[in-house]
Amino acid sequence: MSLSSSTYTLTRQIPRMKTYDLVVAGGGPAGSAAAISAARLGAEVLLIESTGALGGMGSNALVSYWYCLANNVEAVAGGIVPELCEQLYQRNYSDPSRGPEYWTKHKRGFGFQAEGLKLLLDEFCEGASVDVRFDSRVIDVDVDESGTLIRGVILHNVEGYHYVPCHTLIDATGDAKVCDMAGAPSYRAGQDTEHIMPPTLCAAIVDIDYSRFDRELQQPLVDQAVREGFFSQPDRHVPGLFRNGEDSAILNAGHLFDLDALDSKSLSAGYAQGRKYAEEYIQFFRQYVPGCEQAKLVTTGTLMGIRESRRVQGEYSLKREDFMSRRQFPDQFGIYCKQVDIHAYAATDEEYERVFRDFDHLAKPADGESYGLPYGMLVPKGWQNLWVAGRCASTDVFVNGAIRDQPACMMMGQAAGSAAVQRLQSGEAACELNTETLVESLRAQGAIVPQEELSREMTREETALPVA
Secondary structure, eight states: OEEOSSOEEOOOOOOBOOOEEEEEEOOSHHHHHHHHHHHHTTOOEEEEOSSSSSOGGGTTTOOOEEOOSBOSSSBOOOTHHHHHHHHHHHTTOBOTTOOTHHHHTOOSOEEBOHHHHHHHHHHHHHHHTOEEESSOEEEEEEEOTTSSOEEEEEEEETTEEEEEEEEEEEEOSSSOHHHHHHTOOEEETTTTTSSOOOOBOOEEEEOOOTTTOOGGGHHHHHHHHHHTTOSSSOOOOOOEEEEOSSSOEEEEOOBOTTOOTTOHHHHHHHHHHHHHHHHHHHHHHHHHSTTOTTOEEEEEOSSOBOOOSEEEOBSSOBOHHHHHTTOOOTTEEEEEOOOOOOOOSSSSHHHHHHHIIIIITTTOOOTTOOEEEEGGGGSBTTOSSEEEOSTTSSBOHHHHHHHTSHHHHHHHHHHHHHHHHHHHHHOOOGGGOOHHHHHHHHHHTTOOOOOSOOOSSOOOSTTOOOOO
16 A cells, blocks of 8 residues: 555455456446346346445436336337336336326326335346345446456445456446446536536425326416525426325425536535425425325435436437437437426526526427437447446437436346347447347347338447438
């Protein structure tokens, strides 16, 4: 060990674990789907999760509501997504007023119980023989001399440090932590906009009388409460309550402006402030909103509802013009129909009006419309055996406001897991993968990839096909 004025060097011998075909860092929607899909295809998979449960934003962060599983004409989310929806519904873990039509046809949301998702993902992983390590983190990455090939990762948990050799690696941390450690190029939130989209600490609420509750009243009552000076922060952008059970809901309210999710001090202060906001908003709903007079706050999330932190620079970056033209790609691994959901950067009337003027009306796909998700957005540029899945995939900040939602993240995870297995079987580099083979594999797994034209070559920035 050596110590200088500003750095500390640690050298030690650590145990070496067995070699895995695939290591997945992060057990949220993207990471869980990646691990399950790869294991079902025969890979030996280690899934590393920093908390004590899988599901990420859908469980620990209490964002227990999936939206845009269909486009009011047909389903857009296939593969593992509808499997989970079916099980949540059949086991009474979901909003009893929303049946299968809400993930096969209707565009409106589908709420569920966080605990149900945790249990199902445990079962899916066990059934696929995924090796899961909870309360564990990837803290460093072993990269070969080329700078584009992962040899293994350093894992830390209650047992201390371990070296885990692996043939492939998927970064599903949400913050591109592994890609950043490996040296893959990325964009930090605020780098291209000078602002960071604020997160929210969501909460679980019970004792709501849904015979009297009208969601359409929320916004005018928020506006009234702001005018009356009820809130400590005059934030008019309040997504509010989303039903996920007989008398329960998730509470999505209380933007934490200027929070940097990649700064531990900023993030820590945000958790404390978020808990204060949750108590304030439950008082608002009791006082202002019919049907919520007896509402009770059960708990706030153990994970922050991060909207933006870091995005990887991939072989292709999905951009505003792709979204607006509803572009389809020959190498797309899925389609999606979520509108752009950019939140206000400040609690001002001017910022509120800007957001709703620029995004609320401009960026909503019409019934039956969708846009493609190309494979290149999952591959850090030039890498051979590293993929990214989740909100840190390669997009501009505009499109990130649409594809960061959990159903899209699960589709990314399933595609990345399938791509990793394809590399194991064929030896193809992630950045040179035969995407025709990948699409055919995903179709066999129930993914919705309707493009008629396929291509062995992925769509890249320098060879992007013209918009149809």
